[in-house]
Amino acid sequence: MSRLDHSWQRTDFERWFDVHPFLPDGERVLVVGRQQPGRRTVALVALDREGGLVILEAADGPTGRGAVGTALEHLAHYEGATVEALQDEEGGAPALHEAFQSTFGVEPPALTSRRRVLLVAPSHGTWAAVCARYLARHLQGDITIRLLKASRSCGRFVLEDYDPPPLQRAATLTATFAVSAEGRLFYVLEPGRMPVVWSVGRIRDRDGAIVFKAKPPRRTLRVARWPMMPVGHPDQVDMSGTGTIWMRRDRTDRVARVIGSVRAAARDSTGTSHVVFASFRQDRFRAFRMRAAEDFFRRWVPGDRSLPGWDAIALEAERQASARKSAGQAASALQA
Numbered sequence: 001m002s003r004l005d006h007s008w009q010r011t012d013f014e015r016w017f018d019v020h021p022f023l024p025d026g027e028r029v030l031v032v033g034r035q036q037p038g039r040r041t042v043a044l045v046a047l048d049r050e051g052g053l054v055i056l057e058a059a060d061g062p063t064g065r066g067a068v069g070t071a072l073e074h075l076a077h078y079e080g081a082t083v084e085a086l087q088d089e090e091g092g093a094p095a096l097h098e099a100f101q102s103t104f105g106v107e108p109p110a111l112t113s114r115r116r117v118l119l120v121a122p123s124h125g126t127w128a129a130v131c132a133r134y135l136a137r138h139l140q141g142d143i144t145i146r147l148l149k150a151s152r153s154c155g156r157f158v159l160e161d162y163d164p165p166p167l168q169r170a171a172t173l174t175a176t177f178a179v180s181a182e183g184r185l186f187y188v189l190e191p192g193r194m195p196v197v198w199s200v201g202r203i204r205d206r207d208g209a210i211v212f213k214a215k216p217p218r219r220t221l222r223v224a225r226w227p228m229m230p231v232g233h234p235d236q237v238d239m240s241g242t243g244t245i246w247m248r249r250d251r252t253d254r255v256a257r258v259i260g261s262v263r264a265a266a267r268d269s270t271g272t273s274h275v276v277f278a279s280f281r282q283d284r285f286r287a288f289r290m291r292a293a294e295d296f297f298r299r300w301v302p303g304d305r306s307l308p309g310w311d312a313i314a315l316e317a318e319r320q321a322s323a324r325k326s327a328g329q330a331a332s333a334l335q336a
Contacts, residue, residue: 007060007122007207008060008122008150008151008152008157009060010040010041010042010058010059010060012060012152013042013058013060013120013150013157014034014042014044014058016156016157017031017044017056017058017157018031020156020157021046023054023118023159024148024159024160024161027048028049028103028104029046029047029048029054030046030047030048030099030100030103030104031044031045031046032045032046032047032086032096032099033045033086035074040059040060040061041057041058041059041060041067041070042057042058043055043056043057043058043070043074044056044058045074045078047086047100047108047111048114048116049104049106050109050112050114051083051108051109051110051111051112051114052111052112052114052115052116052142053078053081053111053114053115053116054116054118055071055074055075055078055115055116055117055118056118056120057070057071057074057117057118057119057120058120058121058150059119059120059121060121060122061121061122061207062121062122062123062124062125062128062203062207062208063119063121063123063124063125063128063129063147064125064127064128064183065125065127065128067119067121067124067125067128068119068127068128068131068132068135068145071117071119071145074117075115075117075143078115081111082110082111083096083108083109083110083111086111096108112142113141113142114142114143115142115143115144116143116144116145116146117143117144117145117146118145118146118147118148119132119145119146119147119148120148120150120159121147121148121149121150122149122150122151123149123208124147124149124162124164125183125203126164126179126180126181126182126183126203126229127181127182127183128147129147129162129164129229130164130167130181130229132145132146132147132164133163133164133166146161147161147162147163147164148160148161148162149161149162164229165229165230166229167181167227167228167229168227168228168229168230169227170188170195170197170224170225170226170227170228171191171192171193171194171195171224173188173191173195173228173230174188174191175187175188175189175191176188176230177200177230177231177232177233177234177237178197178228178229178230178231179203179228179229179231180226180228180229181227181228181229183202183203184199184200184201184202184203185199185200185201185202185203185210185231185234185237186198186199186200186224186228187200187237187239187260188224189221189242189259189310190309190310190311190314194223194311195223195224196221196222196223196224196310196311196313196314197221197222197223197224198220198221198259198260198276199217199219199220199221199222200212200237200260200262201213201262204265207265209236209265210234210236210237210262210265211265212262212264212274212290214290215290216276216288216289216290217288218287218288218317218320218321218324219317219318219321220259220276220278220288220317221259221278221288221310221313221314221317222314222317222318223311223314223315223318235263236262236263236264236265237260237261237262237263238260238261238262238263238273239260239261240261241258241260241261241275242258242259242260243257243258244257244258244302245257245258245302245303245304245305245307246258246277246296246300246301246302246303247300247301247302247303247305248299248300249299249300249301250299253281253282254279254280254281255279255280255281255283255303255305255307256277256278256279256280256289256300257277257278257280257307257313258275258276258277259276259277259278259288260275260276261273261274261275261276261293262274262276272292272293272294273292273293274290274291274292274293275290275291275292275293275296275297276288276289276290277289277290277291277296278313280307283305283307285308285312285313285316285317288317
């Protein structure tokens with residue numbers, strides 16, 4: 001089987017579809033126009049044999065927040081459109097008439113109310129997937145929206161339907177990775193009624209890489225109260241050391257409980273792996289830390305101490321963050 005390439009340029013797909021204007025089920029369509037809403041996206045406007053409009057919005061990276069909005073703009077633009085309007089907009093009556101007759105062997109019919117929107121991309125971001133799934137369930141009549149994943153193989157594109165998993169309440173998830181609608185990656189450390197999650201980082205729209213800051217946020221561990229979409233184990237994250245206890249070689253009062261390791265995307269740096277951990281001093285939680293793996297294992301050794309569980313750490317981190325916020329507000333009030 002040929003290896004599929006999940007990265008491609010928008011212009012590559014555009015040229016290929018001009019020559020192979022077929023939908024995944026083999027249906028032939030006629031491309032009658034194109035719009036370019038963004039540098040990395042193109043909207044191909046096509047007609048089917050019965051006179052319905054097919055709008056293929058193709059992006060050469062993961063679909064982001066703007067994908068569904070742009071699709072709705074296109075639907076609004078062509079609301080109430082006619083064949084005559086398309087002829088005027090896309091090159092004149094003779095050209096469209098001849099192309100339709102040559103493609104389908106019949107005279108172009110009147111434009112119907114059917115509208116099909118296909119979002120085509122190597123992958124789809126959570127926000128776009130959630131919205132598209134919702135619209136697909138609730139759109140009525142002749143308007144439909146679908147997500148298609150496009151991959152290259154031997155110079156051609158392979159299109160397949162993508163049915164994203166639904167958002168689930170965090171309380172229903174077991175130890176797994178999940179993405180919020182805003183595109184942030186979490187790992188469920190403590191399942192149950194009050195699930196504790198590790199906020200790993202943000203999913204970058206253009207390539208799906210995990211982006212994280214050198215200094216972990218104060219709410220690195222949180223009690224999740226929002227729905228998320230389960231995803232597979234990302235290559236950048238290693239959970240093999242999760243929960244292990246470590247002690248500083250030079251400071252026996254310093255203890256760490258490892259949350260996990262995350263590797264920087266190769267294009268951002270050298271792909272260095274970083275250990276994320278909860279830091280304790282005299283068995284009291286102090287802060288969340290991140291250290292390059294090489295530095296961490298040079299300074300820390302395996303230990304055996306009884307430390308609070310993930311839920312207690314998350315609640316203490318939340319208490320500290322709230323206290324800092326209140327102190328900051330009080331200081332601002334005094335200065336005013």
